[in-house]
Amino acid sequence: xxxxxxxxxxLLPMSLVVVAYRPPPRLRAKKSRAKGLSQRQRLQxxxxxxAAVNQTASISSSLRGLLPAWSGESxxxxxxxxxxxxxxxxxxRFERMGSTLHPVHSDQRHLVQETLVERGGELRVHTxxxxxxxxxxxxxxxxxxxxxxxxEYVVVDKPAGVPCAPHVSNGREWLVPLVAAAxxxxxxxxxxxxRLDVAxxxxxxxxxxxxxxxxxxxxxxxxxxTKRYRAKVVVQEAKxxxxxxxxxxxxFGRPAPRLVAPLSAPVQDSRHKWRNARTTILSTTSxxxxxxxxxxxxxTGRTHxxxxxxxxxxxxxxxxxxxxxxxxxxxxxxxxxEVAESLVKSATSSEDVDIGLQCAQLNFExxxxxxxxxxxxxxxxxxxxxxxxxxxxxxxxxxSAPQWTFFxxxxxxxxxxxxxxxxxxxxxxxxxxxxxxxxxxxEEEKSRIGRFASWLGWKKELIEEVKA
Numbered sequence: 495x496x497x498x499x500x501x502x503x504x505l506l507p508m509s510l511v512v513v514a515y516r517p518p519p520r521l522r523a524k525k526s527r528a529k530g531l532s533q534r535q536r537l538q539x540x541x542x543x544x545a546a547v548n549q550t551a552s553i554s555s556s557l558r559g560l561l562p563a564w565s566g567e568s569x570x571x572x573x574x575x576x577x578x579x580x581x582x583x584x585x586x587r588f589e590r591m592g593s594t595l596h597p598v599h600s601d602q603r604h605l606v607q608e609t610l611v612e613r614g615g616e617l618r619v620h621t622x623x624x625x626x627x628x629x630x631x632x633x634x635x636x637x638x639x640x641x642x643x644x645x646e647y648v649v650v651d652k653p654a655g656v657p658c659a660p661h662v663s664n665g666r667e668w669l670v671p672l673v674a675a676a677x678x679x680x681x682x683x684x685x686x687x688x689r690l691d692v693a694x695x696x697x698x699x700x701x702x703x704x705x706x707x708x709x710x711x712x713x714x715x716x717x718x719x720t721k722r723y724r725a726k727v728v729v730q731e732a733k734x735x736x737x738x739x740x741x742x743x744x745x746f747g748r749p750a751p752r753l754v755a756p757l758s759a760p761v762q763d764s765r766h767k768w769r770n771a772r773t774t775i776l777s778t779t780s781x782x783x784x785x786x787x788x789x790x791x792x793x794t795g796r797t798h799x800x801x802x803x804x805x806x807x808x809x810x811x812x813x814x815x816x817x818x819x820x821x822x823x824x825x826x827x828x829x830x831x832e833v834a835e836s837l838v839k840s841a842t843s844s845e846d847v848d849i850g851l852q853c854a855q856l857n858f859e860x861x862x863x864x865x866x867x868x869x870x871x872x873x874x875x876x877x878x879x880x881x882x883x884x885x886x887x888x889x890x891x892x893x894s895a896p897q898w899t900f901f902x903x904x905x906x907x908x909x910x911x912x913x914x915x916x917x918x919x920x921x922x923x924x925x926x927x928x929x930x931x932x933x934x935x936x937e938e939e940k941s942r943i944g945r946f947a948s949w950l951g952w953k954k955e956l957i958e959e960v961k962a
């Protein structure tokens with residue numbers, strides 16, 4: 495009976511074969527939008543509010559109805575920081591209200607307050623935005639920090655505490671609008687071509703056009719860009735050496751810290767994704783407090799590469815609470831995942847202190863830029879985190895301020911998509927997004943072709959069996 499049924503199925507004309515239908519992305523988005531608001535409201539995390547727009551009005555009026563206990567000044571501050579997102583009635587994604595290319599105190603903030611939101615749309619409000627106070631610190635002259643300015647590129651000496659990309663809850667306090675305001679032209683749309691960590695200081699390059707940014711990206715890919723770092727580490731003895739390891743991507747649901755593995759580790763058997771990382775220690779110098787100051791060349795530009803590699807060899811960077819827990823730890827195989835997860839989840843953020851890491855020299859084409867001034871971690875007057883240096887114990891009963899980072903809010907439905915792509919204007923993020931889309935498309939095509947080919951093969955074998 496089974497054989498007859500299979501034979502009958504094989505003799506059916508191809509026009510009667512039912513193929514599973516998958517709606518296009520736009521229809522899938524609309525279908526999920528219908529029940530998305532209630533689901534987002536149910537899973538919203540502390541500091542984030544989702545709400546429907548019940549009537550067409552200005553965004554200021556809608557916020558007053560949503561947060562009646564808030565003062566007008568506080569609501570205006572949320573809009574000025576870029577902490578409010580809006581999704582139109584026919585839209586399928588949230589867009590930040592206002593441009594991220596304008597600083598907090600720009601004249602554009604008044605225009606944003608009068609922007610209309612339509613009935614049937616949705617709002618997402620970050621009521622506790624992440625703040626970067628170094629961006630508005632008094633006495634910080636950004637014009638003096640522009641070390642190289644040409645028609646194509648700008649090199650700025652970034653202080654620690656200033657991000658190179660906008661935060662999901664704060665789209666105004668970051669490097670690009672501050673540098674654009676310092677340029678004589680003002681309001682220029684700069685493109686961040688490289689990104690230093692928030693707690694890292696030093697040279698950062700911005701392109702003044704998309705074409706220039708693409709040219710610099712090609713120079714990076716061809717190895718024509720040299721980046722030299724200065725690091726102060728907690729170790730008494732260190733020697734010049736080549737550090738080459740496997741460095742993981744984000745692990746255990748946390749963006750950092752990253753894991754370091756020796757080249758002999760069985761990374762192919764791991765559930766984590768690994769990339770090769772190479773750093774050259776050029777020289778070491780003893781410092782009076784017993785630490786060492788290193789000069790390093792970055793051969794590959796992985797996220798947190800220097801911080802992770804130095805910690806794994808027992809020389810963590812000064813003030814780096816994120817990687818001090820990872821000192822002397824190397825991942826040798828899947829059996830180390832339990833210990834690694836414990837270390838990763840016990841790490842603390844280092845964004846509010848000046849860690850002992852500075853990009854001190856940048857060389858590309860015929861351009862050579864150096865930082866001559868001492869970094870913040872060597873100057874207690876500039877180091878706002880001097881009281882929390884590496885090894886310092888927090889007073890009993892004293893608690894650090896809550897860090898409302900985006901990745902700490904684990905219940906958001908779209909957290910990784912927003913953090914990695916939507917709010918990151920850098921070239922690397924856009925290329926990564928496009929590459930991932932192409933990969934998913936290839937996998938989907940392979941899956942369809944594979945299912946159809948296996949069905950055809952089974953049909954051919956069955957027909958031959960019946961004929962025999």
